[in-house]
Amino acid sequence: MRCTWWLRLGALAIGLTGTSLAYAAGDAAQGKIKAQSCMGCHGIPGYTNAYPNYHVPRVGGQETDYIVAALKAYAKGERQHKTMRAQAASLSEQDMQDIAAYFNAGGVQ
């Protein structure tokens, strides 16, 4: 816990480096339209893919910058998951922002 502030500072620095330049803020209404194919897995409570064998993550309420970063990492192949790579590769930066805005606002407990 001593190094708490150093950790936060480091995390902040890395976070800012990865922050994209000027893109319009996400539009949740547009995101809902663009997120139709996401729902097949992320809209089903307790859904587990056969492979890999863990639950498809809950994304309702998730932070927008994290969602965008995750989608970019999938699109580039930096984060490995065949389905997510295929999905993310088809999205523009604006699509990602819109979908992230929808995820952040959406969902049920």
Next chain:
Amino acid sequence: MTGSFTMRKRFMLVFALACFTPLGVLAGGDTAAGKTKANEAGCVTCHGQDGNGVSPRIPNVPKLAGQYASFLAQALKDYKTGKRVNAIMSGFAANLTDEDRENIAAYYASQSGLRVLE
């Protein structure tokens, strides 16, 4: 007839095992131990005690509260093995055991935050 019935039973057994084994393995996290470890290991520094982050918020840090334990444990494992790469998380995950991962995952999964899309 008997032969095909046996084959069917065998198939059903294998299918049942395939269905339930992963969930069974992942169900055992101890939330109290997870809380202790999340503090010791420094998870709470960015993700917060309640899994919804800290204030002021640190960019790109996800909420963990209410996430599926199996997903969280897998993420930690992938950071450790290098399948998933993040400059900060790789360092934290490197020191965690299987048990630590299950416990931390159970701790954050038990909290309220993330939701399933509708």
